[in-house]
Structures are given as C-alpha cells and as structure tokens.
Amino acid sequence: MDFSVFFQPAFSGGGIYLDWVFSGIKWTLLVSILAWIIAFTVGSVLGVLRTTHPVALRAPATAYVEVFRNIPLLVQMFIWYFVLPEIVPEGLGNWMKGEMPMPEFWNAVLCLGFYTASRVAEQVRSGIQSIPDGQTYAGLAVGLTRAQVYRHVLLPMGYRIIIPPLTSEFLTIFKNSSVALTIGVLELTAQARQISEYTFRTFEVFTVATVVYVLITLAVTVAMRALENRVRVPGYMGSGGK
Amino acid sequence: MKPVKVLLAAAAALALAGTAAAQEGTLKKIKDTGVVKIGHRDASIPFSYLDDKQRPIGYGVDICLKIVDAIKAELKMPKLKVEFVPVTSQTRIPILTGGNIDIECGSTTNSVERQKQVAFAPTYFMTGTKIIVKKSSKIKGYDDLKGKTVVFTAGTTNERAMKAYNDEKKLGINFIPSKDHAESFLAVETGRAAAFPMDDILLYSLRASAKKPADYVIVGEFLSDDPYGIMMRKGDEAFKKLVDKTVMGLYKSGQINKIYAKWFQSKIPPKNINLGFPMSAALKELIKNPNDKGVEACGKMKC
Structure with a gap:
C-alpha cells in the first residue's frame, strides 16, 4: 500500500491525483443532492396522488411508479442519454446533444432523480396509509377539507413515520450516482477508475473511494438521525425505546 | 476507526x-x-x-x-x-x-x-492514433477540434495522446469518457461528440461496420505510434x-x-x-x- 500516489502530479490538466479525487467527490455530491431534490419533490407529489380517490389522479401516479421502478437504472441512464435525443423533435434533440451545457451531468441528475422518485413515492404512500383512517375521519368531522386533512394531519405524521426508510433511500442515491459514470460523468467511482488506470494503484485508489463513500453515507445517517429525533412526536411510535 | x-x-x-x-x-x-x-x-x-x-x-x-x-x-x-x-x-x-x-x-x-x-x-x-469525424463536420485535423467535444475509450493510449495534444496546444477540448469502442463511435454517430481518437485500423473497421460508412472520414497525422x-x-x-x-x-x-x-x-x-x-x-x-x-x-x- 502506497498512498503517496495521490500526491503525484496528475497526467493531464495540472495538479495532483488528489485533485481528481476531490473533483470526483464534488460531482458525486452534486449529482446525488440535485437528484434527491427532484426525487423528494416528485416522489412526494406522486405518493400523495396514489393515496387519493379519483382514478384520474391515482392511475397516472401508479403507472409512473411501475414504469420507473421496474426498469433497471443502468438502462434508464442509457435511454435518457442515447435514446431520448433521437425521439424528440430534431431541433430539441440536437440541442440536447450539442449545445446543452454539461449534457452528461444533467442527464444523470434527471435520470437518477426520476428513478428515485418512484421509490420515494411508494414510501410516502405507505407512510400516509399507515395512519389509521380514524384520524382522517376526525379531521373531516371537525370541518377540515380533504386538502387540509393532508396538510395538517396525514403528511406531518406520514413523513415522520417514513424517515428511516427515506434515510436508506437517501443513502442509496449516493451509491447509485456511480451509475452516472456509464454516460461519462466523472464522479467519484469514475475518477477512482481513471486514477487506477493511470497509476495502476488499484487497491489504494479504491480503498480511498470506499472510505469516502462510507464517510458521506455516515454523515447522511447522522444528519437524518438528528432530524428524526428533532421532529419526533413524544409518546408516538418510534420513541418507545428511548 | x-x-x-x-x-x-x-x-x-x-x-x-x-x-x-x-x-x-x-x-x-x-x-x-x-x-x-x-x-x-x-x-x-x-x-x-x-x-x-x-x-x-x-x-x-x-x-x-x-x-x-x-x-x-x-x-x-x-x-x-x-x-x-x-x-x-x-x-x-x-x-x-x-x-x-x-x-x-x-x-x-x-x-x-x-x-x-x-x-x-x-x-x-503497427498502427497509430487518428480521429474519426463526420464528413459534414468539415474537421480536417486536430486543431479544428478547438472547443469541441471529443469522446475517448477510457484506458487507451489514444486518450493520453489526445489529452497531451490538447494540453500542449491549449485547444480547450471537452472530453467525455466511454467504456468501449462501439460506444465511443455511437457518440460520434449520434452527434454527442465531434471526434473519436483511436488507432486508425480500428477506426477503419468501425467505419466499415457503420450504418452509413460514407458519412465518416478518418483524418489527421499519426498522433502516436501504437x-x-x-x-x-x-x-x-x-x-x-x-x-x-x-x-x-x-x-x-x-x-x-x-x-x-x-x-x-x-x-x-x-x-x-x-x-x-x-x-x-x-x-x-x-x-x-x-x-x-x-x-x-x-x-x-x-x-
């Protein structure tokens, strides 16, 4: 094991190989966090729609979830990057391929975001549906509208209930972001591969990459734990063991 | 720890x-x-x-x-x-x-x-690095790649030769990596990248198996001997x-x-x-x- 490799001058672009690692971390974080924002927003809307009664609202949300969670992420990445520009109108397609800034990056963000949204949607739905119907009826009985029941009764409880599975999902998005390397985003795994290709120091490079992933996910776990404790409803589920 | x-x-x-x-x-x-x-x-x-x-x-x-x-x-x-x-x-x-x-x-x-x-x-x-481009792109040599996107197969000597040329001539090329030659060529075919540097023999064979071989040209002096x-x-x-x-x-x-x-x-x-x-x-x-x-x-x- 010889970790001095990270301080050797990099092959291209000036700087040392450690700079490549940091650049990789930057792109991993950017892809993951932006994708998470999309996933959380879109997933929340879809999850709520899946618990509503009108079929016109429920069916499209269900269809979305089934399509996006049943196609492998790797395949979706290729569809966004290689197929989509060919099936949209030619002008838009050419823009996506040529003029669009950082096409690999934005494709990865959108793909990962919309894929994870389908999983978040299921968790939001299960969170809402785990609340006893009695609470909805109670809300309606005191004169709240359906929207108000969601806003003041179901969602505040539902989100609290699903914090643990959402944490897993949030962690997964950091690890799934490595799939972006297949369309050319130089995130952490891609940089690790590249450095090992240039220096042949495979073990050192992937050890560092592994440690970085562990640190990122540990930080997320700690933050989500803190959030969970902060918003906990005293006397309600999940606080029994404390 | x-x-x-x-x-x-x-x-x-x-x-x-x-x-x-x-x-x-x-x-x-x-x-x-x-x-x-x-x-x-x-x-x-x-x-x-x-x-x-x-x-x-x-x-x-x-x-x-x-x-x-x-x-x-x-x-x-x-x-x-x-x-x-x-x-x-x-x-x-x-x-x-x-x-x-x-x-x-x-x-x-x-x-x-x-x-x-x-x-x-x-x-x-015995071969050497050249680039394949679309005929319609009017690219005649490496210096025409200024500010353009170039796809490379990760881990090849051609990647290094092209990057070294880019650093030396300060062309500001935007590089995108790909995992194999077929995928790199696909990036040129679909217009994602303007050029693909590779050993010339492999470029000739990729072109021969393309949908429309006549649309592509292989240009440039040898950038490396391989x-x-x-x-x-x-x-x-x-x-x-x-x-x-x-x-x-x-x-x-x-x-x-x-x-x-x-x-x-x-x-x-x-x-x-x-x-x-x-x-x-x-x-x-x-x-x-x-x-x-x-x-x-x-x-x-x-x-």
Missing part, C-alpha cells in the same frame, strides 16, 4: 493474493488447472471481437490459439481446455496481473508505461519465451501472412466486409526483425 482497519486489511489481503498468483509461473498454473485462460475484446475488429454467435474471433485470437497449441505441446497436455474471458481497455491489466487470464489477445499498445506492469510478445501489428502485442504477466521468463518463440515461428515460417490475409484482406464476420488493408511496410519490417519494444505513453507529445 475499526471498519476502516478491516477494509485496509481486506484490501491488503487481496493485494497479497494477487502477487502470489502472479509469481507462481503461468505454465505451472495452466498445468495444475488444465485450463488456459485467454482474455479477449468485444469490438476490436479484426483483432479480437465477437462474431454473430458471440464467439471471440480475430487476428489476435488466431495467434493466441497457435500459442495454446504450443502450450499443449510443451506441457504434453493435448486436451488442455481453453477459456475465453472478455476484458475491456480498463480491466485488461488488472485482470491479467490478478491471474484471471493468462494471455490477452486484443489490440493492446505496447507502451513503456505498461511494461512496468506486464510483458509483451513481439509486436504483431505497436500491438499480446500481453502476459511480467517476470515469467519461461512462459514469455514460449510465447515469443511461437510468435516468431509464425513470422519465420510465413504463416503470419496467411493469418494476416484472412483478417485484413478477406471478408470477415459478422457483416462479411473486407477491410482491404494491406500489410504496412512497418509491419513487414517487424516480421523480418521482430521486437517487443514499447512506445512512450503520450505519443508524439511530451507527458
């Missing part, structure tokens, strides 16, 4: 296992297991690629099969099994040094840098001697001309195209006076 320590220990154990396998001697390993493992590529036409039945074939594969015959004779094991293992530009060296393949028969440039990790048989083909060689593990003199002897035997007996003509001047699968690529003067010279000299990694630029 504990998980980190465990990880380090695991990685160290792996590293040790890797070197142990490499030191053992390839011939002994083949004898003990009864299997010789050949690393092949999937789209290095016509050196090493898959035919329509997904079997590895090609100029390099044919030469490697001759080497297998020599191993069989040497070990007196006529029933030796051959196992083909697919490798990519990025995985070929770690897979070889890790012991999962015994020889790699592809389109691997013999570079001085790679020689620190692996050994090469005498050069069996002598191809069969890779094997370093420091295994007995095995290298056997491989070298077999390859040079093909050169001496003239059998190489037949193998060459089969892949470069006749119709080849899967599309029955004839590359029509006569043997270059450089290769003729190498066949007369074989050597396993490597080239500098960055081609004609300074690293």
Whole structure:
C-alpha cells in the first residue's frame, strides 16, 4: 500500500491525483443532492396522488411508479442519454446533444432523480396509509377539507413515520450516482477508475473511494438521525425505546 | 476507526493474493488447472471481437490459439481446455496481473508505461492514433477540434495522446469518457461528440461496420505510434519465451501472412466486409526483425 500516489502530479490538466479525487467527490455530491431534490419533490407529489380517490389522479401516479421502478437504472441512464435525443423533435434533440451545457451531468441528475422518485413515492404512500383512517375521519368531522386533512394531519405524521426508510433511500442515491459514470460523468467511482488506470494503484485508489463513500453515507445517517429525533412526536411510535 | 482497519486489511489481503498468483509461473498454473485462460475484446475488429454467435474471433485470437497449441505441446497436455474471458481497455491489466487470464489477445499498445506492469510478445501489428469525424463536420485535423467535444475509450493510449495534444496546444477540448469502442463511435454517430481518437485500423473497421460508412472520414497525422502485442504477466521468463518463440515461428515460417490475409484482406464476420488493408511496410519490417519494444505513453507529445 502506497498512498503517496495521490500526491503525484496528475497526467493531464495540472495538479495532483488528489485533485481528481476531490473533483470526483464534488460531482458525486452534486449529482446525488440535485437528484434527491427532484426525487423528494416528485416522489412526494406522486405518493400523495396514489393515496387519493379519483382514478384520474391515482392511475397516472401508479403507472409512473411501475414504469420507473421496474426498469433497471443502468438502462434508464442509457435511454435518457442515447435514446431520448433521437425521439424528440430534431431541433430539441440536437440541442440536447450539442449545445446543452454539461449534457452528461444533467442527464444523470434527471435520470437518477426520476428513478428515485418512484421509490420515494411508494414510501410516502405507505407512510400516509399507515395512519389509521380514524384520524382522517376526525379531521373531516371537525370541518377540515380533504386538502387540509393532508396538510395538517396525514403528511406531518406520514413523513415522520417514513424517515428511516427515506434515510436508506437517501443513502442509496449516493451509491447509485456511480451509475452516472456509464454516460461519462466523472464522479467519484469514475475518477477512482481513471486514477487506477493511470497509476495502476488499484487497491489504494479504491480503498480511498470506499472510505469516502462510507464517510458521506455516515454523515447522511447522522444528519437524518438528528432530524428524526428533532421532529419526533413524544409518546408516538418510534420513541418507545428511548 | 475499526471498519476502516478491516477494509485496509481486506484490501491488503487481496493485494497479497494477487502477487502470489502472479509469481507462481503461468505454465505451472495452466498445468495444475488444465485450463488456459485467454482474455479477449468485444469490438476490436479484426483483432479480437465477437462474431454473430458471440464467439471471440480475430487476428489476435488466431495467434493466441497457435500459442495454446504450443502450450499443449510443451506441457504434453493435448486436451488442455481453453477459456475465453472478455476484458475491456480498463480491466485488461488488472485482470491479467490478478491471474484471471493468462494471455490477452486484443489490440493492446505496447507502451513503456505498461511494461512496468506486464510483458509483451513481439509486436504483431503497427498502427497509430487518428480521429474519426463526420464528413459534414468539415474537421480536417486536430486543431479544428478547438472547443469541441471529443469522446475517448477510457484506458487507451489514444486518450493520453489526445489529452497531451490538447494540453500542449491549449485547444480547450471537452472530453467525455466511454467504456468501449462501439460506444465511443455511437457518440460520434449520434452527434454527442465531434471526434473519436483511436488507432486508425480500428477506426477503419468501425467505419466499415457503420450504418452509413460514407458519412465518416478518418483524418489527421499519426498522433502516436501504437505497436500491438499480446500481453502476459511480467517476470515469467519461461512462459514469455514460449510465447515469443511461437510468435516468431509464425513470422519465420510465413504463416503470419496467411493469418494476416484472412483478417485484413478477406471478408470477415459478422457483416462479411473486407477491410482491404494491406500489410504496412512497418509491419513487414517487424516480421523480418521482430521486437517487443514499447512506445512512450503520450505519443508524439511530451507527458
């Protein structure tokens, strides 16, 4: 094991190989966090729609979830990057391929975001549906509208209930972001591969990459734990063991 | 700290296992297991690629099969099994040094840098880096790539040659990596990238198998010289001697001309195209006076 490799001058672009690692971390974080924002927003809307009664609202949300969670992420990445520009109108397609800034990056963000949204949607739905119907009826009985029941009764409880599975999902998005390397985003795994290709120091490079992933996910776990404790409803589920 | 320590220990154990396998001697390993493992590529036409039945074939594969015959004779094991293992530009060296393949028969440039990790048989083909572009792009040479997007196959010498040129001439090229030659060519085909730097012979064969070959041109001076060689593990003199002897035997007996003509001047699968690529003067010279000299990694630029 010889970790001095990270301080050797990099092959291209000036700087040392450690700079490549940091650049990789930057792109991993950017892809993951932006994708998470999309996933959380879109997933929340879809999850709520899946618990509503009108079929016109429920069916499209269900269809979305089934399509996006049943196609492998790797395949979706290729569809966004290689197929989509060919099936949209030619002008838009050419823009996506040529003029669009950082096409690999934005494709990865959108793909990962919309894929994870389908999983978040299921968790939001299960969170809402785990609340006893009695609470909805109670809300309606005191004169709240359906929207108000969601806003003041179901969602505040539902989100609290699903914090643990959402944490897993949030962690997964950091690890799934490595799939972006297949369309050319130089995130952490891609940089690790590249450095090992240039220096042949495979073990050192992937050890560092592994440690970085562990640190990122540990930080997320700690933050989500803190959030969970902060918003906990005293006397309600999940606080029994404390 | 504990998980980190465990990880380090695991990685160290792996590293040790890797070197142990490499030191053992390839011939002994083949004898003990009864299997010789050949690393092949999937789209290095016509050196090493898959035919329509997904079997590895090609100029390099044919030469490697001759080497297998020599191993069989040497070990007196006529029933030796051959196992083909697919490798990519990025995985070929770690897979070889890790012991999962015994020889790699592809389109691997013999570079001085790679020689620190692996050994090469005498050069069996001579090529160099050029770029393929769309005819409609009007790109005539490397300097026309200023500010454009260029796709490269990760882990190739062409990547280095192109990047070194870009650094030296400050062209501000936007590079995108891809995992194999077919995917890189797809990026040019779909307009994602303006150019793809690769060994010229591979560009000619990619163009020949394209949907509309006439739409593409291969331009530029040679950016690097790329002598191809069969890779094997370093420091295994007995095995290298056997491989070298077999390859040079093909050169001496003239059998190489037949193998060459089969892949470069006749119709080849899967599309029955004839590359029509006569043997270059450089290769003729190498066949007369074989050597396993490597080239500098960055081609004609300074690293």
